[in-house]
Amino acid sequence: MTPEVVDVRILVTGGTGQLGSAVVAWLRAAGEEVRVLSRRAAPDVVRGDLRTGRGVDNAVAGVDAIVHCATDFLHETALARTLVEAARWAGAPHLVYVSIVGVDRVPLGYYRAKHETERLIAASGLPVTIQRATQFHGLVRRLLASATRLPVVPVPRMSFQPVDVRDVAARLTDLALDDPAGRVHDFGGPEILTAAELAQAVGEASGRVRRIAPLKVPGETFRAYADGGHLAPEHREGRITFREYLSDHARM
Ligand SMILES: NC(=O)c1ccc[n+]([C@@H]2O[C@H](COP(=O)([O-])OP(=O)(O)OC[C@H]3O[C@@H](n4cnc5c(N)ncnc54)[C@H](OP(=O)(O)O)[C@@H]3O)[C@@H](O)[C@H]2O)c1
Known part of the structure; x- marks a missing residue:
């Protein structure tokens, strides 16, 4: 049976990727027919x-919701524009877009493109949710x-709030099955750790602990990261920690 002839409710773009494949797994576990x-x-x-x-057009035909996880560093907005046009033609399903915390604060080309894509989607006239x-x-x-x-590991003097794709996928599943909500509050990992602490964890997980040297990196992009523009300290929503992830992926 091909996916086209099944009564599919939800399309996942990027469903072969890191996040998208986790979204597909969550939606299927929730009993949804997924394309x-x-x-x-x-x-x-x-x-x-x-x-x-x-x-x-074939992919969007007949779906009630689209979770847009496909991404392209150089053509992020163009991808979304194509999807929005096809979705309008297909009867305006609920479009869920996944973006990155700090796209409006960190001056990185990809982040700017994601921010522009958020605006394109918000103004599309479609029922949308942006996470x-x-x-x-x-x-x-x-x-x-x-x-x-x-032997010595240089790391930037900054922190991360890493999150597990399984946690993000669970959130996107809830959002896709719920009413469109516009931009929802940020979704962050359970802990904020310095790059040095995270590098230590990576080293320990591989059994090769090295000396870690935190370095200040020049430039406005790094300054925005060092100031925590990419963090969501009020939204430690994910449950799976970085060390738990490392132990789950020990042989990968
Ligand atoms: N990585 C992070 O730390 C992070 C953090 C926050 C948010 N996000 C966002 O989460 C989303 C998913 O990221 P990811 O890391 O899971 O991505 P990924 O693993 O790199 O997967 C990218 C996906 O995009 C699809 N794709 C690329 N170009 C396409 C095209 N022209 N047409 C159709 N599909 C195309 C690929 O599918 P095929 O190759 O099978 O065609 C692939 O499934 C992105 O929007 C990203 O910005 C990522």
Whole structure:
């Protein structure tokens, strides 16, 4: 049976990605029929490309809600524009967009594009929900991966509030099944830890503890991070800690 002929209620763009695959798992566990949009041919996906528009009309047809997790560092807003146009044509389903805490505070090109995309979606006339989240555990672990390789590990003098994609996925599932809510409050991880503490945890998890050297990094982007522009201290909503994530992914 192909996904097109099933009575699907929810489309997940980026459903093959880190967050999107967790959203698909949560929605299916909640008993929902889910359609995944991907550029790749795979079982159980509707093939389509949000850059070219190919296959997108087919993917959005007949759905009640779309959780938009697809992302492209260079074309974030263009992807959303294509999706919004297709969604209008398909009867205006509830569009849930995942963004990043601090997109309006940290002057990074990708963050600016995410902020512009938030505005595009908010002004689309569609019923929408916009959820900002802090950095995912996997991203923070990748950023600090040298903690397992170098004799002395240089880390930026700043903090992170990493969150588990399973926690974010649970929130997005609730939001997708609920009424459109516009921009909702931020979703952050359970702890705010310095990069040095996080690098220490990565080193310990790999059994290779190294000396860690926190460094001040020049530039306005780093200053915005050092000032905590990407943190949501009032919203420690995620439950899975960074160390729990590391132990769950010990062999990955
Ligand atoms: N990473 C973080 O720390 C973090 C923190 C907060 C919020 N977020 C946000 O969470 C969202 C998901 O991030 P992620 O890290 O889970 O992403 P990811 O793992 O890099 O996955 C990206 C997804 O986008 C899809 N995609 C890319 N270009 C596409 C196109 N032209 N047409 C259709 N699909 C396309 C890919 O699907 P195919 O390759 O299968 O086509 C893939 O499933 C993003 O909006 C990101 O900004 C991320």
